[in-house]
Amino acid sequence: MSEQSSKADAYWAENKRLMVILLVIWALVSFGFGIILRPLLSSIEIGGTDLGFWFAQQGSILTFIALIFIYAWRMNALDRKYDFDEE
């Protein structure tokens, strides 16, 4: 295996690891806190309802924004680390 392709494999593995971590958070705040785990969070009150309702209507959206910017920032750093960036 050439040096270039093993470098590409390592880059791809790191990319996938980052993606998996962020997608776990993505699923946790929406399908988890927002829907399936909502009954477990029902004791935490917020503005006349519970935390699960807040995650379903606001919290998940705010988390999604953070996830995309974290991904873009980490990936751009990864591009430079493995010398795959565009400049």
Place this chain on the structure above:
Amino acid sequence: MSQYALNLIFIGGSFILYIVIAWVSRAGSTSEFYAANRGVHPVVNGMATAADWMSAASFISMAGLIAFTGYGNSSFLMGWTGGYVLLAMLLAPYLRKFGKFTVPEFIGDRFYSKTARLVAVFCLIVISLTYVIGQMTGVGVAFSRFLEVDNATGLFIGAAIVFFYAVFGGMKGITYTQVAQYVVLIFAYTVPAIFISLQLTGNPLPPLGLFGEVSDGTSLLVKLDQVVTDLGFEEYTALNSSMFNMVLFTLALMIGTAGLPHVIIRFFTVPRVRDARYSAGWALVFIALLYLVAPAVGAMARLNLIDTVYPNGTQAEALEYEARPQWMKNWEITGLLTFEDKNGDGRINYYNDANEEAAGALAGSPQGNELDVNRDILVLANPEIAQLPGWVIALVAAGGIAAALSTAAGLLLAIASAVSHDLVKGAINPTISERAELMWARVAMAVTIGVATYLGLNPPGFAAQTVALAFGLAAASIFPALMMGIFSKTVNRSGAIAGMLAGLLSTVIYIFVYKGWFFIPETNQLADVPENWLFGIAPTSVGAVGALINFVVAIVVSKMTGDVPAHIKELVESVRTPRGAGVATDH
């Protein structure tokens, strides 16, 4: 000045703005027509994507659906934003690196097959057409109200305007016009929401007002739960449908978002791969501005509506029909709000007549619910219900129309490029001239708008529900093919074709059985009620299952057939790393 005149000034003024921008930056060549020469900054592209994305479904319809269902429809909020996470991580950067113009082009090259490309064209047309029907529903609602005509006339006028508008410019014109449309629609959405939030909760920020307190010191949501249950409706903050369906529906909307051709196409227009990543983030920021306000709009509008009908509280007599406010009279003209005095007491008895216990406790002696409010009118009627000044009402009119127009134009462009670029040029006549290609694009737009208008007269659901069906179709067909194209080196030509067809057809047939064949009313085999659904899966949620079928079929068929050629494996390797993402090439 009359409200009618104000509406015309705001709608007309915003139109002139869009047309001037479209004219100044009009498309000259095919490359400009489709992809704006890739000279678009990520923030600008994000804003244009947001305008493209937030359609009549988001602007006009979504808050109304949340208002009348409550928590259960949070799926729209999570689904239509969560899809951007998938798009940013799983598709956008790689498709930008690939560097072609259209989604079918990627599928055709990656799966080294003209057939795969044609199947993708077919999927794209089915998805976008369904989506346009939802837009036309919203356009009909908006135009009928603000021009004070009936719903069908409003739809015809709207269709004519959408047609001229989309045929006029290509992507480049659309990009800058859409920035203007975003600004108009976000102001139109948030300004009345701020007024209403201040009136009800004293908090100028609607997302905080939603969790705030009303004037008597109780929480807004507690108050809302109380009045809706008084009238026999389901509790607002509770889950009143199946959790399984809510999960599936949210998932279908998320995957569908990432598989929508007219959204994906936007990520071809940024200069670099890293801009594609940030573009998705910026798009979501601009989208979230509306999506964080929408649940507040829904809850507050529901409360205001009930306050209007029961001015002395839900325990007292309902409002007299003769004393009804002007906005009810206005919406009666469109036929989207109707009153029938069933018990002859001259009052608007509005309640859930399926709940007999609650009905018995109401003042007066209602003989059934007498007020029917179309969910799609709620956002547009919202400023009138809250008695806001005339210019706010006119602003909302311009915003609703901007939302519908921008998305309809983007969809028409996606269909046009699929037909002219992928079907005619890619498969039928590769030597076609640029001029003839553009002609085919315009013909495709005209046919689409005709079909969508016809079906928009008898839509399969409220605007956002029809649009949700389009998402299901995108989830089941395009998204899995793109994702496997990037993340797998073993899925081959036969697997991709079989997967896309299995996903699309299983989803489309499931939908047609309940919604009518080709959405023509009265042609459905089974009534669209939960008792009839297979495994309790709603037609709007089935896209998530279709996506799973697509993945499984593609992987199994690929295992049984041959390996992927070496040069395709190299192609997959190359899209995974950003270096060398030049400008797109046209074959």
